[in-house]
Amino acid sequence: MRQMTLQTAMPRRDPAPSRAAYRLHRLWLTPLFRATLRVGLPAFVIVFAIGLYFANPERRVAISSWAGNVRTSIEERPEFMVTAMKIEGASAEVANALRAMVPVQLPVSSFGLDLRALQTTLEGFDAVASAELQIRTGGLLHVTIRQRTPALVWRSRTSLELLDDNGHRVASIAERSARADLPLIAGDGADKAVPEALALLAAAGPLAPRVRGLVRTGARRWDLVLDHDQRILLPEMNPVPALERVIALDKAQDLLARAIVHVDMRIPHRPTVRLAPPPPPADPEALTEAKATIP
Amino acid sequence: MTDLYQAQRAMRNMRKAAMQRGVVAILDVGSSKIACLVLRFDGPERAAEVDGVGPMAGQSSFRVIGAATTRSRGVRFGEIDAMQETERAVRTAVQAAQKMANVRVDHVIACFAGARPRSYGLAGDVDLQDQVVTGQDVARVLAACEVPDLGAGRDVLHAQPVNFALDHRTGLGDPRGQMGNRLACDMHLLTVDTTVIQNLLYCIKRCDLELAGIASSAYVSGISSLVEDEQELGAACIDMGGGATGLSIFIKKHMIYADSVRMGGEQVTSDISKGLQMPLGDAEKLKARFGGVVATGMDDREMIEIGGQSGDWEKDRRTVSRAELIGIIRPRVEEILEEVRARLDAAGFEHLPSQQIVLTGGASQIPGLDGLAAKILGQRVRLGRPLRVQGLPQAATGAAFASAVGLCLFAAHPQDEWWDFEIPAERYPARSIRRALKWFKENW
Numbered sequence: 001m002r003q004m005t006l007q008t009a010m011p012r013r014d015p016a017p018s019r020a021a022y023r024l025h026r027l028w029l030t031p032l033f034r035a036t037l038r039v040g041l042p043a044f045v046i047v048f049a050i051g052l053y054f055a056n057p058e059r060r061v062a063i064s065s066w067a068g069n070v071r072t073s074i075e076e077r078p079e080f081m082v083t084a085m086k087i088e089g090a091s092a093e094v095a096n097a098l099r100a101m102v103p104v105q106l107p108v109s110s111f112g113l114d115l116r117a118l119q120t121t122l123e124g125f126d127a128v129a130s131a132e133l134q135i136r137t138g139g140l141l142h143v144t145i146r147q148r149t150p151a152l153v154w155r156s157r158t159s160l161e162l163l164d165d166n167g168h169r170v171a172s173i174a175e176r177s178a179r180a181d182l183p184l185i186a187g188d189g190a191d192k193a194v195p196e197a198l199a200l201l202a203a204a205g206p207l208a209p210r211v212r213g214l215v216r217t218g219a220r221r222w223d224l225v226l227d228h229d230q231r232i233l234l235p236e237m238n239p240v241p242a243l244e245r246v247i248a249l250d251k252a253q254d255l256l257a258r259a260i261v262h263v264d265m266r267i268p269h270r271p272t273v274r275l276a277p278p279p280p281p282a283d284p285e286a287l288t289e290a291k292a293t294i295p
Numbered sequence: 296m297t298d299l300y301q302a303q304r305a306m307r308n309m310r311k312a313a314m315q316r317g318v319v320a321i322l323d324v325g326s327s328k329i330a331c332l333v334l335r336f337d338g339p340e341r342a343a344e345v346d347g348v349g350p351m352a353g354q355s356s357f358r359v360i361g362a363a364t365t366r367s368r369g370v371r372f373g374e375i376d377a378m379q380e381t382e383r384a385v386r387t388a389v390q391a392a393q394k395m396a397n398v399r400v401d402h403v404i405a406c407f408a409g410a411r412p413r414s415y416g417l418a419g420d421v422d423l424q425d426q427v428v429t430g431q432d433v434a435r436v437l438a439a440c441e442v443p444d445l446g447a448g449r450d451v452l453h454a455q456p457v458n459f460a461l462d463h464r465t466g467l468g469d470p471r472g473q474m475g476n477r478l479a480c481d482m483h484l485l486t487v488d489t490t491v492i493q494n495l496l497y498c499i500k501r502c503d504l505e506l507a508g509i510a511s512s513a514y515v516s517g518i519s520s521l522v523e524d525e526q527e528l529g530a531a532c533i534d535m536g537g538g539a540t541g542l543s544i545f546i547k548k549h550m551i552y553a554d555s556v557r558m559g560g561e562q563v564t565s566d567i568s569k570g571l572q573m574p575l576g577d578a579e580k581l582k583a584r585f586g587g588v589v590a591t592g593m594d595d596r597e598m599i600e601i602g603g604q605s606g607d608w609e610k611d612r613r614t615v616s617r618a619e620l621i622g623i624i625r626p627r628v629e630e631i632l633e634e635v636r637a638r639l640d641a642a643g644f645e646h647l648p649s650q651q652i653v654l655t656g657g658a659s660q661i662p663g664l665d666g667l668a669a670k671i672l673g674q675r676v677r678l679g680r681p682l683r684v685q686g687l688p689q690a691a692t693g694a695a696f697a698s699a700v701g702l703c704l705f706a707a708h709p710q711d712e713w714w715d716f717e718i719p720a721e722r723y724p725a726r727s728i729r730r731a732l733k734w735f736k737e738n739w
Contacts, residue, residue, distance in 0.1 A: 003614075005600040006581055016365075016383035017390050025390055026503065029399035 075109040083107040083139040090145040094127050098145070101125070110135050126169045152194060153179055155186040167194035187216030196239065200224065203240045206247055207256070221266070230256060233264045242268045303714040309507035310706070313402035319507060319706055320389060320400040323699040324381070324407045324495065326370045326538025326561060327657060330691070330699045331388035333361030333396040334706060357707050359686035361396025363388045372557045373409025373512065373539035375494040382501050389502060403499055404508035404706045406515050406698055408539040410491035412452070414552045414642070415443055420460075420479035428461065428470045428478055434717040436480045445486050452492070452511055453485040454713035457549040466547070482713070483551050485511060508706065513541025513553045515701030520655040520679035520694075521545055529647035532679065533635055533672075534697060535658035537561045540631055541698075542638055544647070549710075552642040556634045560658035563627045570623045571615060573601055582661075585617055588625045589663035594618040628661065632671040639672070653679035657695035 017025065027033055054060055074080075083106060087095040102118065115133045122131035122143065132144040150162035150170045162170040162179060169191070173179055185197050197214050200222060204211050207226065215223040215231075222239055224232040234242050242265040249255045249271065255263065264272035313319040314336055321332040334357045365387040369380025393400060419440030423432055437456060445451070459467040461475035470478060492509065499506050517532035529546040536559045544552040560582075568578035585599055594617040603611040644650060652672050654664060659678055668676045681700035683692065691699065 002597045003600065004585065004597060004617075006577065006584065006602060016387045019386070022386045022390055023503065025393065026399050029393055029397070031399075 075111040078139075080110045081107050081139050082110050082113060082135060082141045085141040085143060087143045087145060090128070090147055094125075094145070094147060098122060098125065098128070098143075106141075107139070113141070127171055129164075150179065150182060151198060153182045153184045154191055155184060156190075157188070161191075163191055163194055165194065165198060167191045183211070184213035185216065186213060187219070189219030190214070190216035192219075193222070197222065199240055200234070200243055203243050204247070206251070210256070226256065230260060231262050233262055233266050235266050235268050238268065239265075245271070300714050300718065303712070306506060306508050307709075307715065309402055309505055310404070310709070313507045316401070318396075318398055318400050318402075320392065320403040320504070321699055321702045321706060322385065322388070322403050322405040322499070323512065323696075323702060324370060324373075324375070324385070324405060325367055325512070325536055325657075325698070326373055326408070326559065327367055327536065328364050328695070329367045329370070329381075329384045329388045330364045330696060331362070331385075331392040332359050332687075332691070332699055332703060333392045333398065333400055334358065334703055335360045335396075335398075336707070354682070354684060354704060354707060357685070357703065359684060359688070359691075359703070360398070361392035361394070362688050362691045363391030363395060364691070365391070367537070371538055373407050373536065373541075373555065374488075374491045375407075375498060378494065378498060378501075382498050385498060385502050389504065401503075401505055402507040403504045404510070404702055405495060405499060405506060406510045406512045406702050406705075407491065407495060408512040408534070408536050408541050408555055408698070409557065410487035410555075411557075412511055412513065412541075412553050412555055413449070413486050414554065415445075415484040415486070416457075416551070417441060417443075417482040417484055418479065419482070420477055422477055423475060426474045426476070428473050428475065430471060430717050432478055433459075433471060433480075436478045437482065437713050437716055440480065440482050442484070448489045449486040450489040450492055451484060452487045452509065453483070453514060453550070453553075455483050455549060455710055456713070457481045457483050457551060458547070483549065485514070485550075485553050487511070508709065510702060510705050511541070511543075511553055512536070512698040513543040513555060514550050515705050516541065516655055516681070516697035517543040517545050517550060517701065518704050519681040519701030520653050520697045521651075523548075525649070525651050525653065528649035528651070530649065530651035530653060531639060531644055532653045532655060533659075535559060535631070535654060535656035536698075537657060540635060540656070540658070542635055544639075544642060544644060546647060552644075554638045554642070556631060556638065558627075558631045558634065559656075562631075563624055563658070566627050567620065567623050571601055571613075571620075572610075573603060577601065577603075581620065582624065585620055586624050587617070587621045587662045588628050588667045590618045590621040590625075594621060624661065625667070628658075628664065628667060629671065631658075632668055636671055650675055652676045655679040655681070655694045655697040657693075659694050 085099070085102070085106060087098060090098065102121065104113065104118065113135070115135070119131050119133055122128055122145070127147055129146045129148045134142045136142050148164040148168060148170045151165040152163045153173070153176060154161050154163050155176070159172050160174070160176060161172050162182070164170050176184065183201050185194075190197065193216065200214060201211070204224065210226045212225040212227055215225055217223050221236040222234045224234060224243065226232070232243065232246050245268070246255070246263055246265060255273070259276040260273045261276045262274040264274070310319070317336045319334050319336070321334060323330040336357045365384055368384050369375065369377030370384075375381045389400070389403070417440040419436055419438075421432065421436045421439045458465060458481040459470040460479040461467060461470050461473055462477055467473070495509070496506060513532070513534055516534040517526075520532050521530050526545045526548045529544070531542055531544045534541040538557070538559045538561050540556040540559050542554050542556070543550050564575060564579045564582055567573070567582055568575050571578065571581075573581070581599070581601065587594070597617040598614040599617060599620065600612070600614050603613070605611055650673055652668070652675060654668055654676065655678070665676055665678050678694065679697065680694050681692070681697040682704070684700055684703055687700065
């Protein structure tokens, strides 16, 4: 005989949800409601809490000053400080002038340095063609300057200025003799035509010892002034071939050694010369005066 | 008829809306358990491109994503008996299924077993207006079916056109576009008690759900348990539930008869409870663990302690032999099967070409039932289990879930019913715009 028992375990608990629980569960399963509650509500609470905190102006000030302090303390760490400036490639007086005019008080944090603006400032100096700035290790602000080299002296109506080969002003000088090595140009608008002037001076080769300078006339053409008050009036267009022609004439016929005041090449295919008037009786005082005006 | 049309069409629209949303719940309101499945529809059917896979009739277009069962309370004989209790049970099942699916369902398709279903075979014929059968002609022939007096308080649950005949040709599935002079149709009409449907409707409405379809449990378990050739050649599905035993007869893939016997597994349980003087819960367990219908010599020697909590030693130490238990179960099962036999005879089941009988439902799991049923119902009896559908949990694949699974198939691919066809133009009100359009179509 086999004995079998019927275990009477408690039936599985399967309680019915109340109507409210059922509806709430269904509501919770609604996607929009769920998204609102899970994302929208926390986001709202966070934003609201932050807004509530910052509604008080004292707290706003406290927070901003704290943030400012943190920022300053990081910026002013010795690793980030620039303590010295080294200028390279500039002559001593230019370097001194730059130092004096750079609007930066060293030492300064490298975060506070606007290198781009500083570069613009430096390149604003007439004597500076270009400037490169680097902050190097050890807190060194390294400035590499390429200076403009003066090519001409320009006597304008008001001052005596040095120009580079592009006609850009380099510096002013007090008197012509300070840079006697440079050729002289004069006249209004002469600085606009510096390359042409340089070409003419180069072409003047054999006449070079006699050249006093170039005069811009009417801001459009050049006069080559030689000693003995001789002038070569050059045309507006293509002055260099005209000058070469004069030089050729001089070579062939010794033109400029004669008593001629002007060689007029304004019409290039028809050179014209003006003869000097018969010489007045010699007046040594006037002669010295003239020598003083034309250095 | 128009009211019915509108109610059923509203349900069909609800079903379409549910399909668009992609989630629909299946609710099997049974006497012993309430099962809820949540289906997710993933758009059109992805037919497997494998040899030997025929048309799947929508079976691969959905997936079960939630399943829950709860002990039924308040349902007797497959009908709602206590509204509040049933509502709670439905809530429990729906909530658990929703929780598993993690999705909210708003539309539910329900089935029930009871409500005294009654089958009618209707026939109607019309002369065709022009030689070609159109949708309108189908509607007209359906409307021409002579509807018998259904009786007071009866409502149509299913009205499925079963067969169309065009002149002398019969057995047409879809006559549209064919040539002929006279169109006839046979229709199977299933009516149930109105109050039962209304109770169910009310109950589901109380749960904040909307009814997207309703079906007879006998019909849907036939869909899921009968294999294709059985449905084609003629078979009866007997769904032995807790409180009612449904039976449905299929031929040519259409249900032609459905009925229910108001007896089931709960009667067996109550017999055990009465006979052995023990609580119903214990009796149910006793039936499930040691039950059977064929006693052998071994069963006389198997003694079962049935116990009890009365405090009386004599009573609490009782034992019964398994043969005694079988002696209680068997007469009741025989009675149910004989009642089923009577219904089948009344329906003329013996005239079908194939007389396959498939037993399914929770009560069909009694060991030895197929042997007993073969003696009463005929030789061709087998035990049926529902079709496998995607995502169905292992716990819900048993015979007890035949109607739930069938309802899934019904939801995915419902059969065309009367209300799925066009409304015949004659039935519209006189000033209908449709009628004016029809006049335009015919005359211009």
